[in-house]
Structure formats: structure tokens, C-alpha cells
Amino acid sequence: MKYIKSLLLLVFVSVVITGCSSDGEGGFNLFGSEDEAATTGYKDDPSLSGTESPGLSSDAGFDQGYDDGGSKLLGPEFSDPNNPLSHQTIYFMYDSSQVRDEFISVVQAHAQYLVANPGQRIILEGHADERGSREYNIALGEQRAKSVLLMMEVQGVSPGQIEVVSYGEEKPAAMELDEAAWQLNRRVEVVYQ
Amino acid sequence: MTFFKSYILVILSCLFSLNANAELTIEITQGTDSAVPIAIVPFSSSARLPVNIVDIIKSDLSHSGYFKVLDERKMLARPSQAGKVRFRNWQALGQDYLVIGQVRDERGRFKINFQLFDVYKGEQLMGYHMTVGARELRRSAHHISNIIYEKLTGLKGAFNTRIAYITSFRKKNGRQIYKLEVADADGFNPKTIASSREPLMSPAWSPDGKKIAYVSFEKKSSAIFIQDLATGKRSQVTKFRGINGAPAWSPNGGQLALTLSKDGSPDIYVLTLANQSLRKLTKSYGIDTEPSWSPDGRNIVFTSDRGGKPQLYLIPSSGGRVKRLTFDGDYNAKGSFSRDGKHLTMVHANRGDYRIAVMDMATRSIDILTRGKLDESPSFAPNGSMILYSTKFGKTSALAAVSTDGRMHQRLAFSRGKVREPAWSP
Numbered sequence: 061m062k063y064i065k066s067l068l069l070l071v072f073v074s075v076v077i078t079g080c081s082s083d084g085e086g087g088f089n090l091f092g093s094e095d096e097a098a099t100t101g102y103k104d105d106p107s108l109s110g111t112e113s114p115g116l117s118s119d120a121g122f123d124q125g126y127d128d129g130g131s132k133l134l135g136p137e138f139s140d141p142n143n144p145l146s147h148q149t150i151y152f153m154y155d156s157s158q159v160r161d162e163f164i165s166v167v168q169a170h171a172q173y174l175v176a177n178p179g180q181r182i183i184l185e186g187h188a189d190e191r192g193s194r195e196y197n198i199a200l201g202e203q204r205a206k207s208v209l210l211m212m213e214v215q216g217v218s219p220g221q222i223e224v225v226s227y228g229e230e231k232p233a234a235m236e237l238d239e240a241a242w243q244l245n246r247r248v249e250v251v252y253q
Numbered sequence: 254m255t256f257f258k259s260y261i262l263v264i265l266s267c268l269f270s271l272n273a274n275a276e277l278t279i280e281i282t283q284g285t286d287s288a289v290p291i292a293i294v295p296f297s298s299s300a301r302l303p304v305n306i307v308d309i310i311k312s313d314l315s316h317s318g319y320f321k322v323l324d325e326r327k328m329l330a331r332p333s334q335a336g337k338v339r340f341r342n343w344q345a346l347g348q349d350y351l352v353i354g355q356v357r358d359e360r361g362r363f364k365i366n367f368q369l370f371d372v373y374k375g376e377q378l379m380g381y382h383m384t385v386g387a388r389e390l391r392r393s394a395h396h397i398s399n400i401i402y403e404k405l406t407g408l409k410g411a412f413n414t415r416i417a418y419i420t421s422f423r424k425k426n427g428r429q430i431y432k433l434e435v436a437d438a439d440g441f442n443p444k445t446i447a448s449s450r451e452p453l454m455s456p457a458w459s460p461d462g463k464k465i466a467y468v469s470f471e472k473k474s475s476a477i478f479i480q481d482l483a484t485g486k487r488s489q490v491t492k493f494r495g496i497n498g499a500p501a502w503s504p505n506g507g508q509l510a511l512t513l514s515k516d517g518s519p520d521i522y523v524l525t526l527a528n529q530s531l532r533k534l535t536k537s538y539g540i541d542t543e544p545s546w547s548p549d550g551r552n553i554v555f556t557s558d559r560g561g562k563p564q565l566y567l568i569p570s571s572g573g574r575v576k577r578l579t580f581d582g583d584y585n586a587k588g589s590f591s592r593d594g595k596h597l598t599m600v601h602a603n604r605g606d607y608r609i610a611v612m613d614m615a616t617r618s619i620d621i622l623t624r625g626k627l628d629e630s631p632s633f634a635p636n637g638s639m640i641l642y643s644t645k646f647g648k649t650s651a652l653a654a655v656s657t658d659g660r661m662h663q664r665l666a667f668s669r670g671k672v673r674e675p676a677w678s679p
Contacts, residue, residue, distance in 0.1 A: 196556055202495065
């Protein structure tokens, strides 16, 4: 699924959206009005929520990094459940950013793929469970993504292939308020571009 | 008076739409025994008013926690003129104070008169009148609440202030929407300041209440923006590689403390807004974040895990030696001072439950004020009497408030979506 998303993302980032209109009462709508968004090139596909990147016209240069990297379709190894590349989420212990032993092979597999495909770019998205304060969790999510980054760099991946972003607790994968859900939320997602 | 009128005019015409309905209801979940009984008689009126002034005043005063407002049905009489007040009636009902008033329609404007009495002394404590337009009635009611509150408690009222907060909800098509909203302190007139499909975070009021700094992920990574509320104009303040987070205004409004991780680990920086100069304040290998200024601007409190677990530390805002502030519990984060600098509120946890606590700065002792499992984002009312925070009700997040002495608890329920990160305006 991820690579389909990535492909679709590519299609969407090629549609340059600069719609960013004031709602006339002092508010600021970062994607135009909700209805307008549907008419400016966004598809109403739920699987795409959060993947569009509507920039402000004044910052049009920002999306460049996403335009050039991911032009090729990922291979079948990414959907083979026996291949570690099919795992694109790495989970963490509470308040820890150490990659657990069982995920080292996953990180190594992605690192090897990136070394073999130097034109390939990824984003490491760090996340935290929702316990504790939000900005601290942003920092924690970044630490997690950076520990994956470091492990990949040690494997020889060029730093230029990897971008790190932390969403803290802002984008939970599971909404329940128990340890089972929190385990799923303490994660780094490897997002191919 | 003129100042007040022009102030409310500007606010109403620029900021809030008039027909906005309340999307928030406030429910007192635990009151105080020491609340002062007060009777507020419905004001007589020569015209039908578009808003019920007395209901607003009653709601303000009872939500403050300091007052217990008499149920109207128990009133033996409903005087609107001082000459008609029989203090014995109100003494019999156990009331300490009495408010009466009149509203007169004066060619489209309304003249509001009200008087406050001490029931036991049988004397008038104050009388006040104001003339306002129909659109200003709601603000005028809050203004009256402020006057009564200040007269009887000695504290400035916060009923004409606003709150900013973040909401998020999933639309039917599955798309997540994040909004930064501003509403009156009683939840009326909610207004969307910014909305995005990517997270919005960490709203912070400028000291003059005219601007809000916040974090937006609209470009797929974090950036800090400052937005003017009256005009809606905004500017991007920082967008470095890595974290751009936790903006906090200096008390004079000239600087912004913030968190950046451009050099590696997250550190606290101070940005001077006039010349965009950036100064690195903390350097540690771990996490430093969530800066907040002391009211005199001399110090900045922040969260750091330099000691292993997140704890609060203090550093002079001009740089210097870091002092650890918290030692109780295994998690203390997101500290912020009351306006008088006497208290520091924080998220406090010990073995798993995250609660709102307040530190007495004189004794450095901590009181845990709330009983939730996932309470966060505490924000002091401008008069220091209450702390607004976010909590969980079932699976959703919502806002709650607690008095700084921990005796009064309120729940603020919004009609839809998750609500979090409340920030009380100056």
C-alpha cells in the first residue's frame, strides 16, 4: 500500500496547489475552504489524508525536496511478507528511542535497499504515544527517527537520502487509550518517496 | 467608558461572528463549600434583549468558583429598583450579596444600570451604568461580571478574556482536519484562526493579546508562524531543519523563546522579533523544550531530560547557569508561571498518571490538582485564579479547569472533535 501511496503522492505534488485564502474574518485556511479543496486537484481518497502538501504561494520552493526523489515504483519485495522490507514501521518501548533487537533486521534491510538505490529517498516519521506533554513528545519522536537514521547511516546510506520529521503524538496510529494502542503509536514509519 | 466601548466594538467587528452559537458548555464537576452566596435578580427591561445579560453574569460568577448563585425560583421578590429591596428577604434566603438592574432601550442602544448590595449591612456597595449597542451586550455582561468579581474578591475578573485551543476531527471521508480556534472564555463565539490537514500545535498568545504564535506542519514538517488575529495576516517565523516548536512570548512581546533541533538535539533558543536574531540558550545532548518566561522576563523555565527523566529547569533568559526546579515525581514537563510569578503549573506524573500540578515558588512544594490519567497543557487564567488544561473523557480529549487551590473543578464540553492545548489570553 505504501508504495501506491507514494506514487499517488508524486502525482499530487506535481499538481501545484497554492490556494491559501483568508476566510474573510481574520482566519487563515491552509488549504482553502474544505469544499474548495476538492476542486483544486485533491481527490477525496481517505487513504491520502495527510499526504498532500499544499504549500503557501510565498514558500513555493519548499516542495522541491519531494518532487525529485521518488519517481520509481517500489519493487515486489516491499509487499512480500517474508521480506523485512515489507515492514515499514519500527516500534519502541515507553520513553525510549532505542531500536529494539527484533527491528534491527528491518532497519538493515531498508538501509541495504537505500545503499543499492542511491536515488531513492525516504522520510523517517517519528511518533510518540499520547502520554505526557506534546512538545516533549515531538522531541521524543525525533529522537526515535534519529536513532533509525543513525543506524542506516552506519550501514552506508547517504544522509541526503533521508529526511527526518517528528509528529510526536499528533498522528496516532491507534486511538484507544491503553497500552496496546500506545505500543502501536510509539513508532517510526519509513515512508518511501 | 469610551475606551471600553471602542474596545468591544473593535473586538466584535473584527474578530467574532455574531451569530456563532456556543459549541462549548461548562459544567462544574466539583464546587467549593466556601462559595459566597449571591442573588442576581433578573434585570427589568423596556425591550426584548437579544441576549440574556443576567444569565451570562450568573454563569460567569458561578463558574468562577467563588460564588454560589441563588436559584431564581427561590426568590421571594424580584426588585429592580433600590427602593424596593427588602434586605430581610434576602437575609432569610442566606444571601450575602444582591445584584439588581434595569435595561432601557434608548433608540436602538441599551442603557444598563446595576447595583450591588451587601445584604447584611443593608447597604449599596456600588452602582454602575453603561450604554451599549445590541452587539455589545454579551461583552457588557462579562464586563459587569468582572466589576462584581473584582469588587467582592479583590482579584481582576477574567470573564472578558478568550481562550485559544486546537481541535481535530476526522471528516466522513476519513480526512483528518486540525484547527486552531479562539473563543470567549465562556466558550461562546468560537472562531477558526487556522485550519490544516496536517497538525497544528502549541498556540501562544502575545502579551498584548493581538497575535498568536503556533506550530504548523502544513508543509510536512514543523514551522512556527505568528498570526495577527484582527487582520488574519500571518508570517512564518522559523522553518529550520528538524523541530521548530514550543513558541513562548517574552513578557514585553519582543522576543520568542522556542525549540529548534537544527544542530542535533532539541535546544531552547531566543529569537528577537525585530531583527530576527537568534540566540541559542541551552546546550545539552538530551531534550530541552517547552520554554516559558518568568513574568519579569529574567528567567525561562523549560523541560529537559538531562537528568534522565523529564524535569523542569530554570535558566536566566540572558544565558547562564541552569538550575533544576522539580524533584518530586518521575515526570515534570510543560511548566508555566502565573502572572504574579508566585506559582508554576506543570504536567506531573509519578508511575503513570499524568496530572496537573502547581508549585508554590516560595516553598518549592508541589500540589497535584487533578485526578485524570492523561491531563496536559496547563494554562493559567490571567488573574491566576484558575488553570485550564486538557484531559480525556472516554476516548476523546476535552478541556477542563481547576482553581489554583484545587478546590473547584470544571469540565468544558465541546460539541464535536477532540479539543486540546488550551491557552488563556492575557
